Amino acid sequence: MSNAVYFVGVDVGSSSVRAALVDNRGHVHKTSVREILTWKPKYNFYEQSSENIWNRSLEVIKDVVSGTDAANIKGIGFDATCSLVALDKNFNAIAVSDSNNNDQNVIMWMDHRAYNEANAINKTNHTVLKYVGGKVSLEMQMPKLLWLKNNLSEKWSQYGHFFDLPDFLTWKATGSMSRSLCSLVCKWNYECSARNKQGWNLDFLHEIGLNDLADDNYFKIGNKVLMPGEYCGGLTNDVACIVGLKTGTPVATSIIDAHAGGLGMIGARAQGIDSDKSSRLCLICGSSTCHMAVNKDAVLVEGVWGPYYSAMVPNMWLNEAGQSASGILLDHIIESHPAGSALLKTKSSGEIRRHLRDILLEMAKKEGLSSIDFLTKEVHVWPDFHGNRSPLADPTMRGMMTGLTINSNEENLAVLYLATLQALSYGTRHIIDALIQAGYKPFKSLLVCGGIIKDPLFVSTQADAASLPILQPHEKDSVLVGSAILGACASQYFPNIQDAIHNMGGTADVIQPDSNTKLYHDKKYRIFLKMYQDQLEYRSIMNSQ
Known part of the structure; x- marks a missing residue:
């Protein structure tokens, strides 16, 4: 060294x-x-x-x-x-x-x-x-x-x-x-x-x-x-x-920390994936999730922060969307469920999530399903337990669930956990739709970093729900790489951030979406959007004279 x-x-x-x-x-x-x-x-x-x-x-x-x-x-x-x-x-x-x-x-x-x-x-x-x-x-x-x-x-x-x-x-x-x-x-x-x-x-x-x-x-x-x-x-x-x-x-x-994550991974290289920065949406996934998109032109997107000039990548406009609760929502789902609170007495959070994945695989096998995704057919979640950051920009939004039963065993928790993962992924899709409708070209890939991606089910669900490949950098600490890139620029080791991004961005694995689940997720996404409209209707009823 x-x-x-x-x-x-x-x-x-x-x-x-x-x-x-x-x-x-x-x-x-x-x-x-x-x-x-x-x-x-x-x-x-x-x-x-x-x-x-x-x-x-x-x-x-x-x-x-x-x-x-x-x-x-x-x-x-x-x-x-x-x-x-x-x-x-x-x-x-x-x-x-x-x-x-x-x-x-x-x-x-x-x-x-x-x-x-x-x-x-x-x-x-x-x-x-x-x-x-x-x-x-x-x-x-x-x-x-x-x-x-x-x-x-x-x-x-x-x-x-x-x-x-x-x-x-x-x-x-x-x-x-x-x-x-x-x-x-x-x-x-x-x-x-x-x-x-x-x-x-x-x-x-x-x-x-x-x-x-x-x-x-x-x-x-x-x-x-x-x-x-x-x-x-x-x-x-x-x-x-x-x-x-x-x-x-x-x-x-x-x-800002999420912007460091975007900076650290937006230059990641993967075979067969377009390297154009504006074709990539970066997800920095922690307690909350930030969705970072950059463009050579300023794009005004209702309910999405920005455009901000040179806020992440120099000379490019940044739009920043996000979800106020993602990692903390998944923790809440586990902690508030009777089976989850019991598991927490003997297992760590990571161990519980692995245990739930094993349960889902066994359930799908018993029911003869080709994918665990299909286990949530009757369970739907709107994930804004801490308000909606994007694209609705409404902090008064509340979480919703449908399909609940009096069953409180581990299988019930596993399905609810999966339905919440899917809801967060439909939130990403909702953001993507808003960006494209406002003027972004269709994205060709998602990049992910942060604590939640330790759960491979989170990553694959994001890919499936958006029908886009995901790049997962080989260097797991993209946020720390991003802040180190800044240090490299301050030292003038690289002439500019663009060069530092290229040289320090590293390589990534590609997780392809499962095309066999696309129709299923399209249907669930329709229900996801309807749950929002339903919540507005409930408010209207309760606020009427």
Whole structure:
């Protein structure tokens, strides 16, 4: 390893911090992980600690660089969830709820407290909203900032700095107050219609009641904006000493975690699969799932975030769709079922999923079915247990199930689990339809990464439901590869991100859809769409006089 060139990728997810030592071919040589704290002070409130996250980040970086000559580690890239970090005027953590616990100074991406604020912003119909599918999401930062101002008014003047979590990490590493274009355009309603036309929209801030954020040249929210992968500063001496790296090691401008996953795998190569980036839809599958599509032209898609210029791949427009609950929904299905809660006493989540797959195979064999897919003929699920992010952009949507019985054995759980996997896959198909109807050319492949893809049934079901081949990168940690690609660019080892994507994207396995199940999934998809219409009809009935 002494003559090799390495980069460090750091990924802050919803429940843990991870780091990887990645070489210049995109191979992961070493990883480390640490759990992070989460508080749930009220229903739909999710809070974390920026200091806890940073300390865990230092630990995992130190772990992965240990034993490697620091001279061979050329750059560092950070990605993180799009959570909101609040600091006071002295850069100390400050509470984001009436708990007054200053350790709880991060409002997580999945926090849904700002429902009323999001509605108020959307009622303005401001022109900037066209870049978020017509509606700002309550998961974004402007609704959360407005919530803080409305609900903690006595504390509002004490807030000195707001960071998106990825930018907080680069500030801690370098002291640079710069912000990433990725975070700002995707989550802060920062305008960027091209490289030379970008900035905060003061009229928008004034109309939603946050014009004070413009004070001192937008000092609280950032006035220096860099592209993901641009050099944002060198590692400070203090941080370098803690982790065992050289002072001044280049640190890249950060990126949102899902976007890092897209960056890390969109260049993956597979025989017989078109390499055109605009022909690929990237699925980054964790607690939630993000669907990333890029295009050389700007495409406005109702209910889908974007188009964002250069937010993931430079000089291409990004549309970002997604599902608010995917991995956490599957966990909920298992945990809330009598058979699942019993299994959790003796088996891990991964073991349970393997056990359920075995049960499904045995059931299909007994019933003489050619595919386990056919076991869900009578069971249908609408998966929006935590609202719909895309393409309906409706956080009030609720989950639905039909075909339930009083049977609570493991076979019943297995079928319900499969029906939920299928529902999530039809959600992907729903997003694909919206993108194509708005102007995207038909996609030729899906790429997948993230925790859920450890279940091969999830992957094959996505392929079958969409009738598209899936590319599954051989390097399993695409998110960490993506953040390492940023570090490579900051170090100028590669001249640009396009070259880094090509050289570090690696290869992938191809999972082809089962053509024998296409008609079945077409029928179930029709029912999926009807369940949405049914839910609207139920609301109409209950809201009628």
